[in-house]
Structure formats: C-alpha cells, structure tokens
Amino acid sequence: MMKRALGEGLLAGTAGVLVMTLGEKAEQRLTGRPDSHVPARTLERLTGAPERPGRQPRPVNLAMHIGQGALLGVLRSVMAHAGLRGPWSSAKFAVVRLTNDQILENATGTGAPPQTWPRSELVVDLLHKAVYAFATGVVADALAARRGPGPGQRHAALRPGRRPDVGPLPRGRSHALRDDEGHTR
Template identity: 65%
Template structure:
C-alpha cells in the first residue's frame, strides 16, 4: 500500500462526499425528508460526549459526514492501486461503506439494522451511498495508477481446460 494512493483516495473521498451531499440536498427538496443527525450522534457516542439536541450538533454532524467519507476514500485509493478498479471496484467499495456505516451506528446503539427501516428509507440510503461510492471510485481511478500488470483471467470451473 502506498501513502500516495491513500492520500489521493482521500481526495476522491472528498469529491464523493460532495456528490452524495449534493444528491441528498436535491432529494430532500422533493421528498421533504429532514436532515439526519445519525452521524452526529454516532460520533457523539464514539467520543463519549453527552447527548445534545440536533440543533446543537451541526458541526459534529458535518465532521462525521465528511470525515467518514474522506477517510473511507483512502481505502478506495488503495483498492485502485491494487487493481480493484472501475464499476466492480466501486460496487465492492459501496459494500465496504455500508458495512462501515452500519457497524459504527449499530455498535454505538444509535442506529438500527437497515432491514428494520421502511423500504423508502432503505432505497434512499442505498442510492446516496451508491452515488458516493461510484463518484469516489471514478476519481480514485483517475488519480491512482493501477498495478503494472492485470492478472490473467482464471478459467471458470465450468469451462473445460484445453
């Protein structure tokens, strides 16, 4: 793993968070969905800070929202360097981002397992995280060189060997 790939991935992560945030704000204009303060309350618990009303947690909300996305971008940068690139790399990264969110939110007791959410909230969350993952991946793939050699395709177990 190179530090350069991680740092460039963090830049890609910042771009991904910007794209996700823009999409969220646009979606909220149509759905009238309020801002979520789950990021703030998750960080609050991680830091052992007392619970405060949402109105007093905007800074903490943005810190977790942007910080988590930027730091996860480092992972996508390393993925790009190691050959996990393009749409498949971004799809794998989407799952890492979802796991990261759910692990932190549920371990702190702030969140609930996504299968307990209303379906519309699941769709909205997956859509926004996909925007983040694919935007981050696109930028990471542009900023980080891949491996010098692509691995040779492995024959499938159903394909006869000649």
C-alpha cells in the same frame, strides 16, 4: 504506494462526499425529507462527547459525514492502486461504505439494522451511498491510473482469471507484460 493512496484517497473520498451531499440535498428538496442527525449522535458516542437531545449541532454532523467519507476514500484508493478499478470495484466499495455505517451506528446504539427500516428510507440510503461509492471510485481510479496498471491488472494481463499456473509478479522487476508467446507488450 500507501503514501500516494492516503493522499489520493482522502481527496477521492472528499469528492465522493461532495457529490453524495449535493444529491442528498436535491433529493431532500424534492421529497421534503429532513436532515439525519444520526452521524452527529454516532460521533458523540464514539468520542464520549456529551450528547445533545433533539437537533444536533451541524458542525458535528458534518464532521462525521465528511470525515467518514474522506477516510473510507483511502480504502478505495488502495483498491485502485492494487488494480481493482472500475464499476465492479466501486460496487464492492459501496457495500463497504454501507457496512461501515451500520457497524458504527449499531455499535453505538444510534441506528438499527437496515432490515428493520421502512423500505423508503432504506432505498434512499442505498442510493446515496452508491452515489458516494461510484463518485469516489471515479476519482480514485483516475488518480491511480496515472501510474499505470496495478499489480492485479498486470497479473491479469499475463493470463486473465484466477489460474494456478500464473504466480505472483516478481518484486522489483520490470512491469513489462508478455503474451503467451513471450513477446513483450
């Protein structure tokens, strides 16, 4: 599962970054908001590269922007393969995406905690990261679904919800599902 999740996740994350970037560019045309160079500054500090005051080089900005989104797509793919699919899972993943940004930006000193941001900047960032998370989720879910339900989905099919009387699925057994009367579905 992990090898498939790696390749599929990189693809899903890259697709999510593409959709997010297209949305960002459209929003910037409407609002006049300039590009952010925080990704470039963050990558420079993470790698120990020399920092450039003022405008950051576009390739460094894109490397962080695309690389971070592609790598995080692997986590969303792991979620999908485990059976965590759909809008709820994409919403959970949006929080992971936002948290990842904040950890890296605050740890390197290139960003500030979101509660200190102007509200308009915060709303724009939340919107774009949600677009990324849901676009990544659509691709990751579709790729994982080609192999059928994940372990969590198979478990839930036995008896939905968290129940102490439904133990883990046996390893290496058939993935056939049985209803309450013992009939195979």
